[in-house]
Amino acid sequence: MYRQKYLFLLPGLIALTAIILFPLIFTIRVSFSGWDVYNPGLSWAGVKNYVRLFEDTRYWSALSRLSLLAISTVLIQYVLGFALALMVWKDVHARRFFRVLFLVPMMTTPVIMSVIWRTIFHESLGPLNPLLDAIVLGGQPWLSSPGWAFAAVMIVEIWQWTPFMFLLLLAGLLSLPSEPYLAAKIDGAGPVRTFFSVTFPGLAAISVGALLIRLIEASKILDTVYVLTSGGPGEATETASYYIYIRGLRDFQIGYSAALSITYLVIMIVALTIIAKLMVRFLVKGQS
Amino acid sequence: MTDLTQSAALSRSEPEAVPALRPGLIAKYVFILLWSAFVVFPFLWALTTSFKDANGVTNGATWLPWIQYRPSTQGWSSLFGGAGGTDITRPYLNSIAVTLGASVISITLGTLAAYGLSRFTFRFGWMRNADITFFFISQRIMPPIVLAIPFFLMLQALGLLDTLAGLILVYVALLMPIAVWVMVDFFNSIPRGLDEMAWMDGCDPVTTFVRVILPNALPGLVVAGMFCVIFGWNDFFFAFTLTFTKTQLLPVAIVALNSSVTPWWALSASALISIAPLVLLAFLVERFLSKGGLAGAVR
Amino acid sequence: MTFSFRSALMASSALALAAAPVFAQTDYSATYGIDEDVPGACSYASIDAKDYSGRTLNVITHAIPVIGEPTALHAKQFGELTGATVNVVHVPFGDLFQRIMIPFQTRQQAYDVLFFASLWLGDFNPYLAAVPEEMQQVPGMQDVTETYRGVANWNDQMLLYTMDGDRHYLKYRTDIFENSEMQAKFKEETGKDLAVPVTWDDYAEISKVFSGWDWDGDGQPNFGTAEVTKRDDLMFSAFISRVAAYAKHPDVGGGFFFDLESMEPLINTPGWVRGLEQFVAAQDSMPPGGTNFGLGDEIFSFGGGQSLMSYSWDDAFIQAMQEDSPIRNKVAAAELPGAREVWNRETGQWDSFDEPNRPAYVTWGWSSAVAKGSEDQDMAFDFLCFFSDEANTNADLQVGRFGVNPYRESHFDANFYQDKLGWEPAVAQTYVDTLRGIDASPNRVFDLRIPGVGEFMSSLAAGVARAQAGEATPQEALDGVAKEWTAIVDRIGADTIRGAYANVVALEDAR
Known part of the structure; x- marks a missing residue:
């Protein structure tokens, strides 16, 4: 009877492998070629691209900038999403309305919403600075100073993807069994202790999955950077994925951008594996 | 799945079930409303921008049609084959x-x-x-x-x-x-x-x-x-x-539509129109969610 | 006006003659919104006579409306007249290059007709079909100015079909420059008379005085200068405009970006550095957010009346001259500012000029071409010829958002803009004079039309952006760019690049 198990796994696995195998092998091969705007094709350039990559400080600083951006926005999304999920979990008027409302930003197309956000941050014509002036916080150089530009990119990411965390955590909350809560109540636990001893451990497994997926997605950030700042001012908001885009499709250095991507892929797989192991160890293991 | 009844029972047994205006509760509503405002803000801005033309945009941030700027339907008509647009x-x-x-x-x-x-x-x-x-x-x-x-x-x-x-x-x-x-x-x-x-x-x-x-x-x-x-x-x-x-x-x-003269109006209208079907999806998902139907969906 | 059979016969070239039978006299002007059909090889009547039913033309063009909208419009007309199916795809500028290049490099015949920036000719030339001889002889093409015909050529072959003319020039607000109160204020602050800037130093001084206060009385602060400063937008063009005055010596030929002989980059020479220093300093006179302005923002800032001066393509000027614009007829055009000190790279010193050196920058320009791999080249060229047919161009020139700008001798006629668009004579005159002046300028800079131009420009923009953000001094930033440029030249091959760059230098040194 267990032989049938392959009927389940293999169709998907084979389909995915078939679609992805050629692009992956091809990209590895391209990364050893000198394919650029003038010399298309799979010439053999040895490890030249990889040597160049290790000396490319712009790439490495873009990569560390990306880590900062991805980790911080994902954590903020997680905390906010968790808070929102807890708040509309129960005992709130019109909670079904708020639940739908909170989901909506995730439904929008990033490449289009970035343009809308750019008009919002526009320091001459946009609505944000007049609004901040009105509530005495004061307008800011949103897209023209390094720190604020970085913040602007973060704000858009948080706006768009907090709903992702919110949805997963809310669904998790709604499926929590009620017995532990009764037990906690009998023990006389307050809301804070109940949260840390019952609610949070109950959501640990979901949290790990959600954080991982968001880290993967957040690291690919491209449209928002492109539209809001094109990596500027200077290099203040240039992320690794944006840099790969510039090298690959703007400069058309196909070979070099393939090398950048393969390196990125390896780094990400290693980093995510470590992060996942750590999260499982600290969040999930403690609970069971 | 009986989560709906469970959580209802749970909430009945908790003190919060008797809504008193505690500071915590006020803070909760303030937070929910602030976040809602943050979520809605770009859409409201897109909505008002979608009725502007170049003059409406260059006059600075305005919100109220007729009062602050002269509305134009150019942004919307350009999405359906009108002048300065495309047919989507x-x-x-x-x-x-x-x-x-x-x-x-x-x-x-x-x-x-x-x-x-x-x-x-x-x-x-x-x-x-x-x-x-x-x-x-x-x-x-x-x-x-x-x-x-x-x-x-x-x-x-x-x-x-x-x-x-x-x-x-x-x-x-x-x-x-x-x-x-x-x-x-x-x-x-x-x-x-x-x-x-x-x-x-x-x-x-x-x-x-x-x-x-x-x-x-x-x-x-x-x-x-x-x-x-x-x-x-x-x-x-x-x-x-x-x-x-x-x-x-x-x-x-x-x-x-994102040309060198960025047509804020058409892009705003299109942003709103492109999310319409997915907002319907949000309602559907929420129905499942609230019925407790999603319980376990992501565990 | 109705089309007459006789005039068609008389004016048609050989192409149309073959296919100009008697057919129903259609009133093209009423149906297609043109003033009148202009008889010729690609007139409405001639195109109407062709039958391309059952054939398909695939066209890639810029986003709507700039160039994209006229493409869609004329594609629809062409389809109706000939029975052909014309598919058009619109792509934003930033991604247009790769959308065209990927199919080219992978030998995929994706598009028959391509609209793109003439800047990319250095990369696209191996994949383009030459314009047939008889097409080069049509009156509409003969009327294209020498400059823009030059831009269309590559190694003595015409590969681009000219349908637009682009260049950078200065735009300013006449209502402020001619206002006695403003003149007095400027005199008080600087001790000088307020005049249209002839050097970048003047430009800097004026924009500084007119920054940060409400000089047009609309309740909002105004600013001195709006420029394209966003890194991977078209900032490199703005920068080159500023540099040309210092680095393009009228008496030194042989290359502006590179020394043609040695293929050493010149971009970190003192003239370039001076230009960058000025670009960085100008940030203080820009509107809020002005240091991250894309072209669209620059157009809104000047065209919407926020800024006193600006320099780039026609768009901001045209925006300001729209019928419902609050600053209509309050603007004027002039040549780019210049410099009294110009770096001479042959002698290695600064030369002084009494009359400022004001090189013209013929930048970019939308252009069109037919893919070499296309199986419908005849139809494709007919479409391009129809696109830029006199009747169509005259109509397109009147729609500001189309972005079709003067490129024929006959377009430099002030009466056209007065009669058709209702511009005031003075405005129309400065516009026409400026454009004609650029076309006739003895000292001109063209874009770096060589393989890998995208790489060179994005490297340049990144360096300039670093200086703007204060991450590096102008000298350091440009030294970094020069190093990258050398690496690119080494990679693609100095001889390849020299061969291509010679085409550009030939245009520059022709006068």
Whole structure:
């Protein structure tokens, strides 16, 4: 009877492998070629691209900038999403309305919403600075100073993807069994202790999955950077994925951008594996 | 699933059930309202901008038509073949076809694979179940930019460039990992006892899956489906690189309005119109959620 | 006006003659919104006579409306007249290059007709079909100015079909420059008379005085200068405009970006550095957010009346001259400012000029071409010829958002803009004079039309952006760019690049 198990796994696995195998092998091969705007094709350039990559400080600083951006926005999304999920979990008027409302930003197309956000941050014509002036916080150089530009990119990411965390955590909350809560109540636990001893451990497994997926997605950030700042001012908001885009499709250095991507892929797989192991160890293991 | 009654019972037993205006409660509502304002703000701005023209935009940030600026319907009419615009009807239909096609295939294959990974042990060389699951998810790590040319060559060889079928094929690779991820967690939360009872009744695994597990998996399918639809609908890059002139999807058609004189009005209108079908989806998902139907969907 | 059979016969070239039978006299002007059909090889009547039913033309063009909208419009007309199916795809500028290049490099015949920036000719030339001889003889093509015909050529072959003319020039607000109160204020602050800037130093001084206060009385602060400063937007063009005055010596030929002989980059020489220093200093006179302005923002800032001066393509000027614009007829055009000190790289010193050195920058320009791999080249060229047919161009020139700008001798006629668009004579005159002046300028800079121009420009933009953000001094930033440029030259091959760059230098040194 267990032989049938392959009927389940293999169709998907084979389909995915078939679609992805050629692009992956091809990209590895391209990364050893000198394919650029003038010399298309799979010439053999040895490890030249990889040597160049290790000396490319712009790439490495873009990569560390990306880590900062991805980790911080994902954590903020997680905390906010968790808070929102807890708040509309129960005992709130019109909670079904708020639940739908909170989901909506995730439904929008990033490449289009970035343009809308750019008009919002526009320091001459946009609505944000007049609004901040009105509530005495004061307008800011949103897209023209390094720190604020970085913040602007973060704000858009948080706006768009907090709903992702919110949805997963809310669904998790709604499926929590009620017995532990009764037990906690009998023990006389307050809301804070109940949260840390019952609610949070109950959501640990979901949290790990959600954080991982968001880290993967957040690291690919491209449209928002492109539209809001094109990596500027200077290099203040240039992320690794944006840099790969510039090298690959703007400069058309196909070979070099393939090398950048393969390196990125390896780094990400290693980093995510470590992060996942750590999260499982600290969040999930403690609970069971 | 009895979560609705459970949580109702739970809430009845908690002191919060008697709403008193405690500081904590006020803070909670303030937070909810602030966040709502943050969520709504870009849409309100897009709504008012969609009724402006160049003069309305260059006069600075204004909100009220007639009072602060002279409204114009240029932004909206330009989306349906009017002057200074394009007709998005056809791309809209294309987008629906590609999104639904790819989502259905991804969910079918992804659900099967997820069930297998959840119920049986596999070993391919050093790879165990967890590694295979990670293999699926890891397909999303690669930055799409670099896949443009290999996918292009692949579809070229298959004769599928600039076709809906070609896009569906590529989207399956993008969406299936998400379906697998959601469904593995979901199946893990369905007690194995269900399967075993079915087996004892003489069902083989396939029948068990179809007759017993799948009906219980509906809420999970909703979440997985929602993610597939969102990611499929909103993909811009592959829709952009793998088509020429015949097969255009909605994001590509909308971005075609982003010229050197950025038409804030048309882009705003298109932003609103492109999320309309997905907001309906949000209502659907919320219905499941509130009925407790999603319980376990992501555990 | 109705079309007459006789005039068609008389004016048609050989092409149309073959296919100009007697057919129903259609009133093209009423149906297609043109003033009148202009008889010729690609007139409405001639195109109407062709039958391309059952054939398909695939066209890639810029986003709507700039160039994209006229493409869609004329594609629809062409389809109606000939029975051909014309598919058009619109792509934003930033991604247009790769959308065209990927199919080219992978030998995929994706598009028959391509609209793109003439800047990319250095990369696209191996994949383009030459314009047939008889097409080069049509009156509409003969009327294209020498400058823009030059831009269309590559190694003595015409590869681009000219349908637009682009260049950078200065735009300013006449209502402020001619206002006695403003003149007095400027005199008080600087001790000088307020005049239209002839050097970048003047430009800097004026924009500084007119920054940060409400000089047009609309209740909002105004600013001195709006420029394209967003890194991967078209900032490199703005920068080159500023540099040309210092680095393009009128008496030194042989290259502006590179020394043609040695293929050493010149971009970190003192003239370039001076230009960058000025670009960085100008940030203080820009509107809020002005240091991250894309072209669209620059157009809104000047065209919407926020800024006193600006320099780039026609768009901001045209925006200001729209019928419902609050600053209509309150603007004027002039040549780019210049410099009294120009770096002479042959002698290695600064030369002084009494009359400022004001090189013209013929930048970019939308252009069109037919793919070499196209199986419908005849139809494709007919479409391009129809696109830029006199009747169509005269109509397109009147729609500001189309972005079709003067490129024929006959377009430099002030009366056209007065009669058709209702511009005031003075405005129309400065516009026409400026454009004609650029065309006739003895000292001109062209874009770096060589393989890999995208790489060179994005590297340049990144360096300039670093200086703007204060991450590096102008000298350091440009030294970094020069190093990258050398590496690119080494990679693609100095001889290849020299061969291509010689085409550009030939245009520059022709006068």
